Amino acid sequence: MMMTLKTLLTACTLTVVSAIGASAECGWQKQAMSCADGMTYDRESGTCVVVSG
Template identity: 60%
Template sequence: MTLKTILTAAALTVTSAMAAHACPAHEQQAMSCADGTTWDAGSKTCVPQTTS
């Protein structure tokens, strides 16, 4: 491999890694549950709402 090819591959690898970590909002999606239910972070599902 030539030095030019190695540098190009390294630059593409670094930029794609930076782009993947630049937008954490992709991992934080909003969850909406049906009426009468609420999101339970522990089980990661919608559960019936309890009223006190």
């Protein structure tokens, strides 16, 4: 019984640790921005702006 409990606890711990690691790698707060043709993303304003030139 004790070996089963230790195995279950270890499996749960590894699952939680890997889930936390995966969520940190994904960058949930970041989102890809795509702009229309002839425009580019301006990081300062956070919007698409017309490409000059």
